[in-house]
Amino acid sequence: MSTAAPTTGRPTETSAPSATGGRRRPSPLARLSSLSWTSLLYVAPALAFFGVFVLYPIGISVWYSFYAYDGLTVGTPVGWGNYTAVFTDGRLRAALLHSLVLLLFYAALPVCVGLLLAGAMSRIRVYGLTVFRAVLFLPQILSSVVVAVAWRNLLAADGPVNAVFRAVGLGRFATSWLGDFDTALPSIGLIGTWVEYGLCMVLFLSGIVTIDRSTYEAARLDGAGPVREFFAITLPALRPQISIALVLTVTFALRNFDLIWNTTRGGPGTTTTVPSLYVYQDAFQNRMLGRASALAIVLTLVILLVVVVVQLALREREGPRRRFTRPRTPDRKVQSS
Amino acid sequence: MKSVRREGAGPPRFAPVAAAVTALAALLACAGCSPPGAGRSPAGANQPAVTDPVTPAQVAELGEVTLRMWADQAEKPLMKSVVPAFEKRYPNVRVDLTYKSFDDLVATVVNAASGTNPPDLFQGNIGYAVDGALVKAKLVRPLDDVAAAYGWITGTGASTLAPARWNGSGTAFGNGNLYGMSPISEVQGIYYNKARLDELGLRPPRSLADLEKDLPLVKKAGKQPIMLGNSDQYAATHIFSDLAATEQSPASIRDWIGGRAGTTFVTPGNAKAAGTMADWAKKGYFGSGYDGLSNEDAVSRFAKGSGVFFVGGSWNGATLDPGKFGFGALTTGGAGATASPWHISASSEVTPAAVAFLAALHTPRTGQEILDTGRLPVVTDGVKGGNTLQSQTLDALKRTIAAGTQVGYYDWTATDMLNVMGGKLQEVMSGRTSGAEFLKAVQDSWRTARQKR
Numbered sequence: 001m002s003t004a005a006p007t008t009g010r011p012t013e014t015s016a017p018s019a020t021g022g023r024r025r026p027s028p029l030a031r032l033s034s035l036s037w038t039s040l041l042y043v044a045p046a047l048a049f050f051g052v053f054v055l056y057p058i059g060i061s062v063w064y065s066f067y068a069y070d071g072l073t074v075g076t077p078v079g080w081g082n083y084t085a086v087f088t089d090g091r092l093r094a095a096l097l098h099s100l101v102l103l104l105f106y107a108a109l110p111v112c113v114g115l116l117l118a119g120a121m122s123r124i125r126v127y128g129l130t131v132f133r134a135v136l137f138l139p140q141i142l143s144s145v146v147v148a149v150a151w152r153n154l155l156a157a158d159g160p161v162n163a164v165f166r167a168v169g170l171g172r173f174a175t176s177w178l179g180d181f182d183t184a185l186p187s188i189g190l191i192g193t194w195v196e197y198g199l200c201m202v203l204f205l206s207g208i209v210t211i212d213r214s215t216y217e218a219a220r221l222d223g224a225g226p227v228r229e230f231f232a233i234t235l236p237a238l239r240p241q242i243s244i245a246l247v248l249t250v251t252f253a254l255r256n257f258d259l260i261w262n263t264t265r266g267g268p269g270t271t272t273t274v275p276s277l278y279v280y281q282d283a284f285q286n287r288m289l290g291r292a293s294a295l296a297i298v299l300t301l302v303i304l305l306v307v308v309v310v311q312l313a314l315r316e317r318e319g320p321r322r323r324f325t326r327p328r329t330p331d332r333k334v335q336s337s
Numbered sequence: 338m339k340s341v342r343r344e345g346a347g348p349p350r351f352a353p354v355a356a357a358v359t360a361l362a363a364l365l366a367c368a369g370c371s372p373p374g375a376g377r378s379p380a381g382a383n384q385p386a387v388t389d390p391v392t393p394a395q396v397a398e399l400g401e402v403t404l405r406m407w408a409d410q411a412e413k414p415l416m417k418s419v420v421p422a423f424e425k426r427y428p429n430v431r432v433d434l435t436y437k438s439f440d441d442l443v444a445t446v447v448n449a450a451s452g453t454n455p456p457d458l459f460q461g462n463i464g465y466a467v468d469g470a471l472v473k474a475k476l477v478r479p480l481d482d483v484a485a486a487y488g489w490i491t492g493t494g495a496s497t498l499a500p501a502r503w504n505g506s507g508t509a510f511g512n513g514n515l516y517g518m519s520p521i522s523e524v525q526g527i528y529y530n531k532a533r534l535d536e537l538g539l540r541p542p543r544s545l546a547d548l549e550k551d552l553p554l555v556k557k558a559g560k561q562p563i564m565l566g567n568s569d570q571y572a573a574t575h576i577f578s579d580l581a582a583t584e585q586s587p588a589s590i591r592d593w594i595g596g597r598a599g600t601t602f603v604t605p606g607n608a609k610a611a612g613t614m615a616d617w618a619k620k621g622y623f624g625s626g627y628d629g630l631s632n633e634d635a636v637s638r639f640a641k642g643s644g645v646f647f648v649g650g651s652w653n654g655a656t657l658d659p660g661k662f663g664f665g666a667l668t669t670g671g672a673g674a675t676a677s678p679w680h681i682s683a684s685s686e687v688t689p690a691a692v693a694f695l696a697a698l699h700t701p702r703t704g705q706e707i708l709d710t711g712r713l714p715v716v717t718d719g720v721k722g723g724n725t726l727q728s729q730t731l732d733a734l735k736r737t738i739a740a741g742t743q744v745g746y747y748d749w750t751a752t753d754m755l756n757v758m759g760g761k762l763q764e765v766m767s768g769r770t771s772g773a774e775f776l777k778a779v780q781d782s783w784r785t786a787r788q789k790r
Binding site: 176180 | 374448451473474568624626627630631756761767
């Protein structure tokens with residue numbers, strides 16, 4: 001088996017020079033370009049799938065967003081009308097504000113909790129770690145409808161959460177968590193935290209495994225405590241994982257719909273409305289496909305913007321890890337000239 | 338470097354991205370010249386009129402055909418008896434029935450009807466979101482000739498056809514041509530737990546005044562008066578509509594729901610009803626945490642003995658034990674409506690078979706089967722309840738239909754009315770919004786929806 005892998009991988013590389021005539025050693029660029037042709041064949045199915053099921057619908061959404069269209073009768077062009085409607089809609093401002101609150105619960109909190117757990121596990125040897133990881137990761141696998149129904153029951157006025165409050169003498173705090181104007185949004189937020197922190201933790205744990213144990217030993221010899229160790233070694237080393245975790249959780253937070261639809265439908269009142277709720281309502285209830293598309297596209301751009309900001313903020317700066325990539329830099333210069 | 342460029346015949350590595358972006362741009366550029374939905378033409382304008390009830394011989398002329406149908410899965414128990422009987426009477430027709438959950442049906446049926454191979458007979462939903470769209474796009478066949486041929490216009494339940502009548506452009510309903518028919522009726526009212534009432538020494542309420550007298554007594558006895566689950570935001574709007582219907586003429590409510598010009602939601606009757614909802618909520622008549630409980634959960638809790646009253650409608654009755662619970666209408670000749678109507682596709686090629694199926698649904702025999710399967714029929718001639726709860730619900734319905742005053746549901750009036758009214762009513766009940774503000778918000782939404790039509 002060990003010899004099989006290289007030989008199957010070879011043809012793509014060896015065929016490259018012969019395709020270009022074989023007169024001289026192929027330059028890196030030539031190799032790259034011929035490689036991309038053949039590799040394109042490999043990715044072609046995925047690319048076709050991506051085009052049909054992702055790019056094409058996005059294109060359709062952009063197209064619809066410039067029309068008043070009910071999905072049946074001929075649409076009338078409205079120019080940027082749908083977009084101005086999105087930006088002047090008072091309901092959406094409140095919804096966006098709710099999204100920002102949820103960003104704390106869906107992204108910031110899970111990352112913090114995940115870091116805390118991963119940091120603690122990096123110091124102690126945990127027996128049955130795989131089992132822990134699997135159990136804590138479980139919320140990620142569950143269908144969000146199942147999650148919503150389960151939490152609706154847990155958080156009900158006479159549900160288990162309130163039973164715990166009453167049992168420890170905090171009965172006056174017991175309330176219908178999802179039905180109370182003041183607690184509904186944070187409650188939905190905490191459900192999101194529960195769903196996401198397992199993912200963050202597993203990501204961080206996998207990152208910690210790659211950290212050289214000797215750096216911890218060195219830090220300990222220098223007299224660093226657990227807190228110092230965490231901030232000096234673990235946290236900086238986890239930068240790429242934190243970046244990935246934030247991209248995933250921020251996207252989840254901003255496009256969240258199913259959890260809210262299946263717990264509160266945006267209520268009570270409008271305390272838990274989010275933009276994606278209005279995308280659904282406009283598209284499927286109000287048959288305003290143009291307006292729903294415009295809102296969905298604005299929402300996509302907002303998510304992209306936030307993700308880019310996160311990526312830039314957590315971009316790896318010049319550091320010891322970068323050293324390994326340095327030799328390639330001259331090549332790049334040649335390519336770009 | 339030049340030679341490398343020449344020899345590197347392949348495109349640069351950003352080629353896939355560039356290709357995708359170009360494709361997208363091309364699509365957009367092409368899209369720029371024609372609006373979405375252009376090029377579709379409404380089909381089947383030349384369907385023959387029905388002048389007499391369809392005979393098996395006429396249906397047989399179609400040859401071996403399939404009648405394709407879409408139905409709410411709530412129809413399944415009824416269809417189990419109707420479809421085999423139909424296939425026996427019309428042996429050349431095979432019924433191909435697709436069931437959808439109500440939410441799924443409402444979200445997809447319009448697109449299915451506008452597709453290249455639409456079902457011949459399907460259920461829509463009253464109001465602008467579904468039926469209005471179907472009529473506007475001319476996807477469903479007018480049924481005036483069918484209704485005349487079968488005598489639906491003069492028989493029992495004739496008034497239940499009103500919500501399926503539309504003007505030709507699908508912008509107003511309640512009057513005009515008939516586009517659908519529902520064999521199922523619904524009546525709103527109050528369910529009570531007989532044992533609890535006995536314990537408290539109370540008699541079943543026969544009117545809203547009775548109920549208002551009972552509520553403080555039940556509360557004082559330490560029981561939850563009304564079981565309510567309002568997390569879906571619609572259960573409370575049904576209670577509101579019961580209260581509102583006792584305060585004003587059913588005709589005025591119907592006019593407003595139908596979108597008639599000059600009507601308004603800002604009426605003293607609605608203001609009083611909103612005030613009562615806030616008052617009842619404040620006094621704890623709905624218990625606590627009702628906004629965090631789904632309507633389905635509330636019904637099952639009520640069925641298990643929590644709460645003394647449940648204000649809802651006949652659609653809630655199927656899960657209640659007829660021996661333990663009773664039903665009464667709070668308003669005589671007030672709230673209630675018909676369920677999702679059936680439509681015949683304008684492009685159906687087996688229209689006679691579809692008409693025959695519709696007719697089979699609109700008979701006293703099917704009416705009895707509808708009641709037996711836990712729902713209420715439009716055709717009530719000779720239909721008898723199998724237990725007291727069924728009989729009580731049927732009586733309430735008969736009184737409502739006899740008075741000709743089924744008002745329908747508020748959410749028919751605009752596609753987003755359920756969200757607007759449901760959400761605002763939650764605010765009223767929690768004391769966060771005044772009744773006046775609630776009425777104004779509802780009326781604003783009604784006006785906006787009307788202007789767009």
